[in-house]
Amino acid sequence: MDTIVDILNILLPLLYGGLLYLYGQSFFKSVSRTNKIKTVMLAATVLIHLMYLLFRTVLFNPPPITTPFEIMTVIAFCIALAYLYIEVISKVHGTGMFVLIPAFLFQVISSLFIRDLGQVPEVLQSNLLGFHVTSALLGYTAIAVGAMYGILYLMLYHDIKSNHFSVIYKRLPNLEILESMSFRSTLFGFIFLSIAIVVGLIWLPIAFGQIFYSDPKLIGTMFIWMLYAVGLVSKKLAGWHGRKIVVLYVSGFIVALFSITFVNFFFSSFHQFY
Amino acid sequence: MNLLSIGTNHRTAPVDIREQLYFTEKELDGAYNALLKKYGFKEAVIISTCNRTEIYTVADPFTMRYGDLFDFIVDRKGTREFTKPEYFYRQFASGAANHLFRVASGIDSMIIGDIQILAQIKDAYYNAEQKKTTGFLTNRLFHTAFRVGKRTRTETEIGEGAVSISYAAVELANKIFADLSKKRALLIGAGETGELTAKHLKSKGIGELLVTNRTRKRSEELVNRIGGRVVEFEHFLEELGKCDIVISSISADEHIIKAPMMHDVMKRRGAEPLFIIDIGVPRNVDPACNKYESVFLHDIDSLQNIIDKNLSKRKAEIPKIEKIILEELQGLFQWYKSLQLNPTISDLRQMFEFIREAEVEKHINRFNEADREMVELVTKRIVNKLLHTPMTTLRMSNGDPQDDTLSHISSIRKLFGLERKE
Numbered sequence: 001m002d003t004i005v006d007i008l009n010i011l012l013p014l015l016y017g018g019l020l021y022l023y024g025q026s027f028f029k030s031v032s033r034t035n036k037i038k039t040v041m042l043a044a045t046v047l048i049h050l051m052y053l054l055f056r057t058v059l060f061n062p063p064p065i066t067t068p069f070e071i072m073t074v075i076a077f078c079i080a081l082a083y084l085y086i087e088v089i090s091k092v093h094g095t096g097m098f099v100l101i102p103a104f105l106f107q108v109i110s111s112l113f114i115r116d117l118g119q120v121p122e123v124l125q126s127n128l129l130g131f132h133v134t135s136a137l138l139g140y141t142a143i144a145v146g147a148m149y150g151i152l153y154l155m156l157y158h159d160i161k162s163n164h165f166s167v168i169y170k171r172l173p174n175l176e177i178l179e180s181m182s183f184r185s186t187l188f189g190f191i192f193l194s195i196a197i198v199v200g201l202i203w204l205p206i207a208f209g210q211i212f213y214s215d216p217k218l219i220g221t222m223f224i225w226m227l228y229a230v231g232l233v234s235k236k237l238a239g240w241h242g243r244k245i246v247v248l249y250v251s252g253f254i255v256a257l258f259s260i261t262f263v264n265f266f267f268s269s270f271h272q273f274y
Numbered sequence: 275m276n277l278l279s280i281g282t283n284h285r286t287a288p289v290d291i292r293e294q295l296y297f298t299e300k301e302l303d304g305a306y307n308a309l310l311k312k313y314g315f316k317e318a319v320i321i322s323t324c325n326r327t328e329i330y331t332v333a334d335p336f337t338m339r340y341g342d343l344f345d346f347i348v349d350r351k352g353t354r355e356f357t358k359p360e361y362f363y364r365q366f367a368s369g370a371a372n373h374l375f376r377v378a379s380g381i382d383s384m385i386i387g388d389i390q391i392l393a394q395i396k397d398a399y400y401n402a403e404q405k406k407t408t409g410f411l412t413n414r415l416f417h418t419a420f421r422v423g424k425r426t427r428t429e430t431e432i433g434e435g436a437v438s439i440s441y442a443a444v445e446l447a448n449k450i451f452a453d454l455s456k457k458r459a460l461l462i463g464a465g466e467t468g469e470l471t472a473k474h475l476k477s478k479g480i481g482e483l484l485v486t487n488r489t490r491k492r493s494e495e496l497v498n499r500i501g502g503r504v505v506e507f508e509h510f511l512e513e514l515g516k517c518d519i520v521i522s523s524i525s526a527d528e529h530i531i532k533a534p535m536m537h538d539v540m541k542r543r544g545a546e547p548l549f550i551i552d553i554g555v556p557r558n559v560d561p562a563c564n565k566y567e568s569v570f571l572h573d574i575d576s577l578q579n580i581i582d583k584n585l586s587k588r589k590a591e592i593p594k595i596e597k598i599i600l601e602e603l604q605g606l607f608q609w610y611k612s613l614q615l616n617p618t619i620s621d622l623r624q625m626f627e628f629i630r631e632a633e634v635e636k637h638i639n640r641f642n643e644a645d646r647e648m649v650e651l652v653t654k655r656i657v658n659k660l661l662h663t664p665m666t667t668l669r670m671s672n673g674d675p676q677d678d679t680l681s682h683i684s685s686i687r688k689l690f691g692l693e694r695k696e
């Protein structure tokens with residue numbers, strides 16, 4: 001199984017690179033003939049990536065969430081999975097390149113530096129934690145994809161509004177579709193973030209005994225959650241949409257990015273493991 | 275290749291001349307008859323559209339003259355006094371084929387990448403085919419031209435992007451809205467471009483079309499032509515809040531939609547996008563309306579901007595198309611070269627010999643050593659005798675222009691599957 005994991009570790013960046021090439025071709029040259037091949041290849045890559053993660057889990061037990069490079073391959077997987085879902089639902093094939101760039105980069109870095117596991121802190125050896133981290137990552141990547149579609153929306157919006165009809169105008173789908181992709185992806189992310197928060201709150205007293213409700217990490221996370229909750233509810237109830245709500249999705253993601261990097265490294269008392 | 279062509283188009287002749295040289299469907303009957311019977315051409319196809327009239331013929335190599343084709347056109351159309359010879363371009367063999375391929379690809383059109391021209395060439399060819407004036411050379415030539423047309427559309431982006439105001443407006447609508455069938459459009463005024471835009475929106479399945487004009491009668495006439503519902507001009511502002519697309523092309527001295535009016539409209543619409551196409555000159559809509567976040571206001575200049583960009587993108591595709599044309603020209607001439615007599619005779623002989631050898635080899639062991647030589651000899655003789663008459667006939671007709679030697683060779687290559695060797 002060792003060899004299989006090693007082979008997959010080399011294969012995955014190549015697969016993502018191939019996908020990036022195909023999607024790039026269709027964005028810049030609008031080759032629609034490859035649409036079906038792209039989706040099938042994407043689904044196959046996601047499946048192979050899932051196998052890789054499962055093999056790693058079986059081989060090294062706990063799940064691959066204990067080092068930054070393990071997290072990175074999981075993030076790449078989550079991005080690809082979230083995008084596959086959006087593509088199948090929306091049947092829009094032209095935007096994959098933008099989403100797959102981060103997936104490809106994460107996977108390349110992970111494949112280069114990932115090592116077989118040695119010592120794992122005891123606090124991290126928990127299946128409940130695996131569940132927490134997986135849904136948190138899935139949630140964050142989905143809101144990242146949502147924000148990415150939000151940015152594409154804003155770019156196209158600007159193009160149309162200012163009579164500047166660039167390649168963005170030519171290749172992107174329409175504003176309504178971009179908005180709905182941004183919304184769907186953000187909703188998907190919101191659901192998984194909610195699960196991650198609930199599981200985290202259950203795991204926290206088990207792991208540490210003592211609960212730190214005033215921890216900046218917890219406050220930050222709850223703030224992000226509230227921001228998205230308000231956004232999603234106001235879309236439903238107050239009929240908010242268009243540029244305003246897209247700006248909200250994008251800013252929600254920026255705050256989230258701030259929370260998982262800056263707050264985590266400098267302020268958090270318990271959410272630091274690496 | 276005795277392919278001879280003559281033609282006139284938007285680059286060589288003014289529109290009043292082109293109009294006069296246009297062949298109607300009725301006129302084509304007699305025209306084809308004259309080309310073949312009176313002028314003695316063997317094959318002919320006439321392409322006649324509003325922008326060009328071109329004739330492709332296969333002529334007798336010893337008597338062919340461009341003057342005949344010029345005479346034919348001016349006499350047929352009765353335009354001799356005012357049609358100058360320099361209005362026409364004349365091409366021969368590969369020049370004629372190259373020109374036809376350029377026309378079929380759309381790069382010779384007035385608007386580069388025009389997709390109509392390929393259909394017009396097809397119609398012209400099928401018309402000639404019906405009148406039995408096409409032959410083995412024009413058949414091959416035109417089918418290659420169709421392939422050029424098809425390839426340019428699938429392998430390049432020559433036909434992409436709107437190049438007229440009305441299409442640019444619809445293209446823009448498609449970049450804002452996902453599903454036009456759920457949208458409502460309002461057409462203000464009954465100008466030509468406005469009507470065309472409304473027509474395109476209809477063909478793209480717009481949910482509902484409202485039409486308003488200062489004179490109700492003109493709105494009604496327009497609705498009768500393209501469908502939709504008439505709205506009184508005095509009440510169009512009330513409808514504005516319920517519409518997603520507004521096309522305004524009325525002649526008015528001042529803005530008919532002013533920025534303060536939009537306040538109420540947008541209050542009613544919330545964040546729903548409103549796409550306003552202002553094709554009136556002077557402009558019908560106050561440019562300040564664009565300050566509303568969900569209003570997309572575009573006037574004739576911004577639509578022209580889209581068209582200019584699309585046209586320059588189309589122009590950038592021309593080298594790719596010229597490569598396709600070159601490939602197809604090479605294919606055509608390779609085929610034509612294979613129609614020479616000697617290669618065909620040797621190909622045919624080789625094929626027969628190949629079959630003979632294979633059969634002999636398969637069964638040779640059934641014969642005594644002594645008989646084997648005899649088998650070789652007998653089978654060779656059979657092959658020679660089978661080939662003797664057709665070969666002699668072909669050789670005798672070679673060089674005689676009255677005989678359709680090329681056509682015979684073409685048939686033989688087709689019948690015996692020698693075309694694969696091309």
